[in-house]
Amino acid sequence: MSRYFRELSVAGALIVVLLGLAVFAPAFYQPQPLLSLLTREAPTLIVACGMALVIISRQIDISVGSQFSVIGVCAGLLAAKGWPLGFVLLAAVGIGALLGAVNGVLVAGLGLPSIVVTLATLVTLRQGLNLVRQGEFVNLPDGLQWFGLSQSGGQWTLLIAALVILGLLGWGLRHVAAGRFVYAVGSDTEAARLAGIRPQLCTFLVFVFLGALTGLAAMMNLVQSPQVQPLSGSGLELKVIAAVVVGGVAISGGRGSLWGVFAGLLLLACIAPALIHLRIEAYWEKAIQGAIILLAVVADGVRSRRGGAKS
Amino acid sequence: MKRDWKALLLRHETILLLVLIAEWVFFYYAGTSTNRRGVVVGFGTLDRQFDILRHSCEIGLLALALTPVIITAGIDLSVASLLGLCAILFGKFWHDAGLPIPVAIALTLVLGGLAGALNGTLITKLRLPPLIVTLGTYSLFRGLAEAITRGAVTYTDFPAGFLFLGQERWLGLPTQAWIFFAAAIAIWLLVHRTTFGRSFRAIGYSPEGARYAGLPVERRVALVYVLAGVIAAVAAIIYTARLGQAKADAGLGYELFAITAVVLGGTSIFGGAGSVHGTLLGVAAIAVLKNGLATLPVVMRMNAAEEMAGLLTGALLLVALTSSVIPKLLARWHTRPHVTVSPTLKPKSTA
C-alpha cells in the first residue's frame, strides 16, 4: 500500500477535482469535448512517459519542447512533399532518436550535467528553427488528417494507441530487465555498475528513447490538424516535467511509476478547461499550476521526513 | 615557477578571458564602420560599449545571484520569474499604495528576500530537490505577477529621478553599471574572501562532510536563496528603470542566459567549485557575443541577430562544457589499466 502511496494520492487529487467539476460544472462531461481534450493530451502523455524514464535514471531533459517543434516541422515538410504517412512516421521517430542521441552522447559519454546540456540543445534547436522557418506555418496535404480516417475514428485510434504505449511502457518498466536497469542506474550508479549493468549505455539509450517518443508524439500531434505551427512545442518541457513530478517520480532518481505520471498529467490538463467551466479568470492558470507542483513536492518532502524513507 | 604559469594559463577563467578578448577584437574590426554621414558607427563606438554594459546589468545580476546557489550544488530556476513579480510589486507600491520611491524599493527588496526564503525553506527544511522546488516557484511567481495585474496592468510614468537609474549616466558610465559593479564586488568578497562564503564550496562538495565539520549547512543554504531573491529584486528595479515600465512579463526567459553565464564561467553545476570572476567573464562573453553579432552586416542582411546569438550561445556553452571535461577524460585515458594476455603462465614480475 505505502509503496504506491504517492501514485494513489495523485489519483485521489484527480478524483476530487473531477468530482468537484461534476458538482459545479457538469457541462464538463460531454463526450465530444472530452474526447477532443484527451486526444490533444495524448502526445504529451507519450513524451511524459519518456521523460519519466529519464528522470528515474536521475537525469533531466528540458529540450523536448524544441525537439517536438523541429520534428513537427520536418515531418510536415516531408508530408507536404508527398511522402507517404508511414515513411513520415519513421522519419519523425528517427529524427527524434537522433536528437536524443546528441543529448545522450554528451551526458553519458562525456559525463556532462544533463540540465546544462539540454539547456544548450533547447536554445540551439529553438533558435535554429526560428532562423530557418521564421514562424511560418507548414500546410499539410489533404487526407493526412486523422490518418485519412473519420474524425472520431482518428481520435479513438490516437487515444487507444497512447494508452497501449502507456501500458506497454508501464509494464516493461517493472518487468523487463532493461526497465529495471533504469531504476537501478537512477538509485545508485556504482551499485548498478558493480551489478553488471552499464550505466553509461543505459543513460544514453534513455535519452535516445525519449527522443524517439518525442518524434512519435510530434506525429500524433501532426495528424490532428491540417497545419503545423513551428512554435507548437513551446512550453512542452515544463508541462511534461510538471506531470512527471506531480505524478510521484522523484527527481533524485530511482523511484516512480508511469501510472502516477498518467494521473499527474490528467490533473494538470484539467486546470485550463476547469477554469473555463468554473468561470475563473485565465490569469490564475500559471499560479495554480505552480501551486500544484509545489504541493506535490512538499507532500513528498513531508512524507519522507516523517517516514524516514529515501525520497 | 614555470609550472605556475602553465597552470594559470590553462585555468578555465583564463581561457574564457582569451575567448572574450578574441571575440571583442573580432567584432571591433568586423562590426565597426563609417556610415553615410561620415560618423563612425558600430561595435567600436563608446556609445555601443555603454549599451552592452547597460543591457547586461540585469542578466549579470541574476548570474551573480545564481553563482553562490550553484556553488552549493543547488539551482534556482525562479530568479527571472521573481524579477517579474518584484517589478510588479514595485509598481504597485509606488502607484497604487502611493509610497515614495525609496520606500517602494526597500519594500521590494524585502519581499524579494522573503520569496527567496520560501525557496530556501522548502529546500532545507523539507529536504526537497532545488530543481523541482524552483520549477514550482518559477511558475508560481510568474503566475502571481500575472494574477496581481490580471495580466493587463502596466505601471508607467515613473518620475525622472527614478528613470535616471536605468536610462542616464553617472560619472561617465550608465548608472545601473555602478549598481552592478557594487553588487559584483560585494558578492565576490562574500564568496572568495569570507569564511562564510568559502563554506559554500565545502557545502557543495560534500554537505555531509560540511555538517560533520560543524558548519550550519541548512542555514547557509537557505541564506544563499534569500540572497538570490534580494538580488533578483535589485535587477527588477533596474529593469523597470531602464524600460520605464513594470509589466508581468518582465525578465521572461532571463534564467536561461543567467545559468549559461554561470556555467560558462567555470562554475560546476554539480557544486563545490566556481568563481564569481568566472561568472562575470561569462556574462561579458555572452553580452559581447549577442551585441556584437547584431553589428555584423552579414547578420543584419539575414535578419537573424537574435537567432544567431542564441545558436552561438548554445554552441559556446556546449564547447565550454566539453572542453572542461577533456582534461579529466585525458587523465582517465592515460591511467587506464593495461591488460596483457599471454598464452603461457609467466612468473609474476613487479612493474
Next chain:
Amino acid sequence: MKSFLRLWLVAGLLLGSMAGAQAASSKLIVAFLPKSKGNAYFISCKAGAEKAAKELGVELLFDGPTDSNAAKQNEIVENWITLGVDVIAVAAENREGISTALRKAQKQGIKVITYDADAMPDARSFFVNQATPEGIGYTLMDEAARLLNNEGEFAMITASLTAANQREWQKHIEARLKEKYPKMKLVAVRPCDDLKDKAQSEATAMMSANPNLKLIMSICSPGVPGAAEAVKQAGKTGKVKVIGLGLPSENRRYVHEGVTDTVVLWKTEDLGYLTIYAGVALAKDELKKGAKSFKAGSLGTFEIQGDNILLGKPFSFNKANIDQFNF
C-alpha cells in the same frame, strides 16, 4: 597562443575591411522593426516593405524580437542608432519604453516613423495608421453582430494577457459591444499564448462550458485556425461562427469549408509598402509636417490626419475574395 591571436586579428581585419566597404555605399538605409518577427502579419508587412525598398533603391534592414518583447525592441533600435541608419520604422510594443530610444535616434538626425502601433507623438515624425485600434475593434464587433443578427453569446481568444495591442483592441470591442449591441454578451476571454493548439483547446472548452455560444472571435492570428479546428471537431460548423484577425494563407482552408466566416486584416503588404515610402520621403525631406496627403508609389494617394497617415479601413477576407491573396 600568440600566433593564434594573430590569426584572429588578420581574420578580423579582412572581415572588417569587407564590412567597411559595404557600408560606404550611398544608399539610404531604412530599418524596419516589427513587434514580432515570427508573426505572419509582420512577415507580410515585410513583403510590402521589400517591394517599396526595391522600387526606391534603398537598403532595407528588417529585424525584430521573435516574440513580442519591449525590451528586445529597445535593444534593436539602439543597435540601429549606433549603426547610423537613415530611417527607423517601428511597430511599438510598449509606447513609452520605445520612445526613449526613438528620441535618441531623432537627436542624431535619424528620421523616425511608426506603423501599426504608435509611440509617443514627440518621438516620431509620422504614424502610419492602418486603422486605429478603434477602427479594428469596431470592425470586428460589427462583423460579429452582423453574423449573429445583433444578439447572442460570443467568446474571445486573445494572444496573451499582457500584450498591449491585444488589450487595446479588446477595450474597443467591449466599448462597441456596450454601446451598440445590448442583446449580445461576451462570455469568456482566454489567452492562447500565440499557440494554435492551445487556442483549439480553449475553444473546445469554451463551447462545452457555454452551450449557447454562437461565435468565437480570435484577435490573435494563430488563434483563428485553432478555433476553427475546434469548431470543426466539435461538429458545430455553421452553429458556432468563427471570425478573427488573421492571414488568408492560414485560414483559406477553413473559409472554404465554411467554418470560418470572415478574416479581418489590413492589407499588410500595403502597410509595409506605405511605411517605407513615407520613411524615405521623410529622409529626403519630401514629406513635411503639416502635409495633408501623401502619394506612395503605385498605391496612390493617402490622407493624412494631423500626423497620422491613414491606410484606410481594415479589409475583410471571406469566401468570395480570399483566393486572390497569397500571404
